[in-house]
Amino acid sequence: MARAQLKITRRQLLKSGAAVGVAGAIGSSGLRGAPAHAATDDGAWYRQGQIRTTYNVCDICPWHCGVLVHSVDGVVHKVDGNPKDPKAQGRLCARGQGGPSFMYDPDRLRSPMVRTGPRGSGEFEEVTWEYALDLVAQELGKIKERSGPEALAVFGHTGGDGWFADHFAQAWGTPNAAKSSSSLCLSPREEAATLTFGWPVGGHEPVDWDGLECVALIGSHIGEDARNTVMQGFAGLHRRGGTIIAVDPRFSSAATKADHWLPIKPGTDTALLLAWIHVLVTEGLYDADYVEQWTTGFDELAAHVEDKTPEWAAAITDLPADQIRETARSMAAHAPRSVIMPGRHVTWYGNDTQRMRAVFLVNSLLGAYGREGGFYFNRAPYIGDYALPPYAVEGSAGGCAAEPAEDDDPLGDLPLGPSGKARADGVQEAFLRGPTAMQELIEPMISGDPYRIEGLLVYGVNLLHTVPNPARTLEALKALDLVVAVDVLPQEHIAWADIVLPEATYLERYEDLYTIAHKTPYIALREPAVEPMYDTKPGWWISKELGERVGLESHYPWEDIEEYLDERLRSVGANLDDLRDADGIIVQDGRPYLDDFDGSSPFDTPSGKIELYSQLLADTGHDPLPEYEPTDEPPDGYFRLLYGRHPAHTFARTQNTPGLHRVYPENELWLNAGAAAELGVSDGDRVMLENQDGATDGPIKVKATQRIRRDAVFMVHGFGQASEGLSRAHGQGASDTKLQTRYQLDPISGGAGMRVNFVRISTEA
Numbered sequence: 001m002a003r004a005q006l007k008i009t010r011r012q013l014l015k016s017g018a019a020v021g022v023a024g025a026i027g028s029s030g031l032r033g034a035p036a037h038a039a040t041d042d043g044a045w046y047r048q049g050q051i052r053t054t055y056n057v058c059d060i061c062p063w064h065c066g067v068l069v070h071s072v073d074g075v076v077h078k079v080d081g082n083p084k085d086p087k088a089q090g091r092l093c094a095r096g097q098g099g100p101s102f103m104y105d106p107d108r109l110r111s112p113m114v115r116t117g118p119r120g121s122g123e124f125e126e127v128t129w130e131y132a133l134d135l136v137a138q139e140l141g142k143i144k145e146r147s148g149p150e151a152l153a154v155f156g157h158t159g160g161d162g163w164f165a166d167h168f169a170q171a172w173g174t175p176n177a178a179k180s181s182s183s184l185c186l187s188p189r190e191e192a193a194t195l196t197f198g199w200p201v202g203g204h205e206p207v208d209w210d211g212l213e214c215v216a217l218i219g220s221h222i223g224e225d226a227r228n229t230v231m232q233g234f235a236g237l238h239r240r241g242g243t244i245i246a247v248d249p250r251f252s253s254a255a256t257k258a259d260h261w262l263p264i265k266p267g268t269d270t271a272l273l274l275a276w277i278h279v280l281v282t283e284g285l286y287d288a289d290y291v292e293q294w295t296t297g298f299d300e301l302a303a304h305v306e307d308k309t310p311e312w313a314a315a316i317t318d319l320p321a322d323q324i325r326e327t328a329r330s331m332a333a334h335a336p337r338s339v340i341m342p343g344r345h346v347t348w349y350g351n352d353t354q355r356m357r358a359v360f361l362v363n364s365l366l367g368a369y370g371r372e373g374g375f376y377f378n379r380a381p382y383i384g385d386y387a388l389p390p391y392a393v394e395g396s397a398g399g400c401a402a403e404p405a406e407d408d409d410p411l412g413d414l415p416l417g418p419s420g421k422a423r424a425d426g427v428q429e430a431f432l433r434g435p436t437a438m439q440e441l442i443e444p445m446i447s448g449d450p451y452r453i454e455g456l457l458v459y460g461v462n463l464l465h466t467v468p469n470p471a472r473t474l475e476a477l478k479a480l481d482l483v484v485a486v487d488v489l490p491q492e493h494i495a496w497a498d499i500v501l502p503e504a505t506y507l508e509r510y511e512d513l514y515t516i517a518h519k520t521p522y523i524a525l526r527e528p529a530v531e532p533m534y535d536t537k538p539g540w541w542i543s544k545e546l547g548e549r550v551g552l553e554s555h556y557p558w559e560d561i562e563e564y565l566d567e568r569l570r571s572v573g574a575n576l577d578d579l580r581d582a583d584g585i586i587v588q589d590g591r592p593y594l595d596d597f598d599g600s601s602p603f604d605t606p607s608g609k610i611e612l613y614s615q616l617l618a619d620t621g622h623d624p625l626p627e628y629e630p631t632d633e634p635p636d637g638y639f640r641l642l643y644g645r646h647p648a649h650t651f652a653r654t655q656n657t658p659g660l661h662r663v664y665p666e667n668e669l670w671l672n673a674g675a676a677a678e679l680g681v682s683d684g685d686r687v688m689l690e691n692q693d694g695a696t697d698g699p700i701k702v703k704a705t706q707r708i709r710r711d712a713v714f715m716v717h718g719f720g721q722a723s724e725g726l727s728r729a730h731g732q733g734a735s736d737t738k739l740q741t742r743y744q745l746d747p748i749s750g751g752a753g754m755r756v757n758f759v760r761i762s763t764e765a
């Protein structure tokens with residue numbers, strides 16, 4: 001391939017264009033390419049011309065609601081929830097409505113860039129796509145020749161990560177591909193579900209909200225965790241007078257709507273769950289017929305919880321024994337229309353798979369799985385793949401965005417959720433330790449152990465805000481031979497990249513089809529509403545151009561994305577126009593309840609039943625039944641650092657979005673009012689935080705409140721941005737990540753528990 005012989009030296013690079021500082025290259029000199037009114041509210045955009053409506057899947061958060069995008073004369077003005085979309089149900093959260101503002105953020109990356117100064121200096125020059133892609137291909141080729149394909153790590157998250165962390169990585173031949181939504185989010189849950197039911201929960205938690213009567217929330221802070229469908233379901237339950245039990249050290253938004261708030265001592269939830277099981281079992285409140293027909297290991301579980309009384313748990317959790325008993329009875333009174341939410345961000349203290357198993361055991365005793373008003377079975381839609389040669393390395397990088405479609409028998413078994421491919425191949429053991437853990441790939445970049453990772457391709461991952469211990473990530477960024485970043489904004493890690501490839505936002509591009517495992521499985525379309533702004537390109541195009549340059553042409557045989565999508569849709573008797581005619585969504589039939597299985601078992605475990613006792617865990621040296629393990633206590637003078645969401649922001653990606661920044665410009669430190677008084681700190685004071693290892697961040701504004709226990713503080717994740725290219729977010733609030741120098745590894749899933757850090761408060765700010 002002629003391109004592969006191209007020789008570009010750094011010296012030539014420097015000559016090929018004027019070097020510019022980060023502010024010039026990725027700075028904030030106003031909108032190029034968009035009319036000035038695009039991001040403003042002049043109230044009359046809909047009178048300015050013909051409204052064009054296109055179909056899309058929101059990418060402001062990984063929940064991925066279907067949206068209608070309204071534009072006039074090539075300017076996007078408004079997005080609405082697609083009424084036909086089973087997730088959006090015609091509505092959209094504040095973040096989703098901020099989509100156009102995200103797209104018209106004047107700080108966006110505008111052009112491919114190559115680094116000219118030292119790593120971290122943020123000095124780049126703008127180059128052409130041809131030049132940037134040739135250079136990436138050349139450097140990748142060197143790594144492969146020198147050290148093999150596995151010396152490249154590929155990190156991915158956000159909507160287009162499949163083109164990179166799945167497709168490109170597998171075709172290229174590296175097993176070192178990871179998604180932040182796995183080991184830093186939901187891998188313990190998916191591991192626990194696979195061990196218990198034989199399949200993971202999947203991207204969309206299958207709570208059957210419409211008929212639900214009682215929900216218990218272990219952490220899950222619905223309302224602040226602003227997933228559209230979940231908020232709609234929760235609001236419906238509240239409206240109907242359903243029972244709400246909120247277990248949270250903080251009086252969260254959900255707790256304000258709850259019948260019972262259990263201000264639990266952080267890290268002790270497994271003890272509470274075991275006591276709940278004790279009450280259900282000893283008081284005969286479990287669904288005995290369901291347990292008999294669909295579960296194994298009940299006797300072992302009953303013996304295991306015999307001494308796990310509410311009094312035992314009360315001493316551990318700081319909760320009254322009566323409240324523990326009363327809430328267990330309340331859940332049982334509504335069964336099977338009664339569930340504990342499976343949770344989503346569950347990497348908390350390192351023993352997280354066991355805590356999640358305990359959640360699933362309670363739900364099983366309530367008889368909730370496959371029952372109306374409990375949990376439905378979420379089945380992935382049938383759709384064929386584009387025919388391709390076998391990959392060099394098989395296995396998805398996992399994560400909630402990766403929802404492999406059911407690609408064989410449309411009437412076949414249950415869906416494959418994240419990492420389901422490993423399960424389908426009959427290698428369930430491989431699931432222990434989950435998909436590759438992102439935080440564990442950092443070490444070989446620094447130490448070379450067990451072998452050196454030399455290159456990193458990072459797509460849509462906010463490296464220095466997402467992975468705990470960013471100081472260690474920085475070390476890795478310094479040690480790597482090649483760092484390529486595909487992003488839309490000048491996030492902090494961009495300054496450390498050698499080559500930056502700016503992607504078009506989701507409103508400006510096509511994507512692979514969204515195949516959503518759901519009660520009614522469905523296929524959803526992302527199409528561009530407008531042309532990409534500046535010199536940005538869609539991820540599918542970047543992946544294909546790169547693939548072709550590194551000799552992977554056979555893995556990218558499609559002419560363009562429309563041909564690719566048409567070919568996949570052919571397997572369901574449709575094409576792109578049909579999908580548009582169907583309002584961007586093709587809905588299929590599911591098999592949501594046990595009754596849909598004609599007596600056969602939907603559970604895919606070795607026993608074909610829900611495994612209350614896990615032989616697989618016993619065989620691999622783990623506790624076959626969940627045990628409570630204490631976590632370290634905060635040292636004197638320190639508070640446990642807790643974190644979570646704000647309804648107007650997603651992770652660390654929206655803090656600079658003009659419309660969302662206005663709603664919540666900086667985070668606050670929730671501090672117990674009594675503790676604040678003892679420290680001499682008042683509401684609104686700005687303080688610095690220092691963690692147990694001496695890492696500092698801030699200043700952050702104190703929210704002195706009775707809504708949090710005395711032993712913990714809380715802040716919204718995603719603030720404390722150091723990138724000067726983010727003109728609004730820069731320097732606002734504090735970063736939880738920078739204070740997370742430690743994490744506790746979950747031995748079963750590989751998840752990184754991040755709530756094992758402590759901070760003390762200094763008023764010197």
Ligand code: MGD
Nearest residue numbers: 219220221225226247250266267344345645646647650651
């Ligand atoms: P959790 O960690 O369960 O996250 O959202 P969730 O899955 O709801 O919830 C945080 C809550 O746990 C806080 O209220 C905190 O006080 C409480 N907590 C802390 N420690 C403990 C403890 O030891 N025990 C108990 N019982 N509670 C504790 C995450 C989810 O949010 C995820 S993973 C994604 S992908 C989405 N992201 C997102 C977003 O970025 N922004 C908004 N607005 N919504 C989002 N929704 C989703």
Ligand code: MGD
Nearest residue numbers: 157180181184185460461462466486487651652653717737
């Ligand atoms: P974001 O901050 O949203 O989080 O991890 P990330 O997904 O890494 O970063 C998204 C990145 O993608 C940003 O760099 C953004 O600019 C870029 N981006 C946005 N849109 C696009 C696009 O269209 N194309 C491309 N190429 N890039 C785009 C989330 C992860 O973080 C998760 S899922 C969880 S649950 C954990 N939450 C969490 C936490 O609460 N606290 C701490 N300290 N760490 C956490 N880590 C985990």
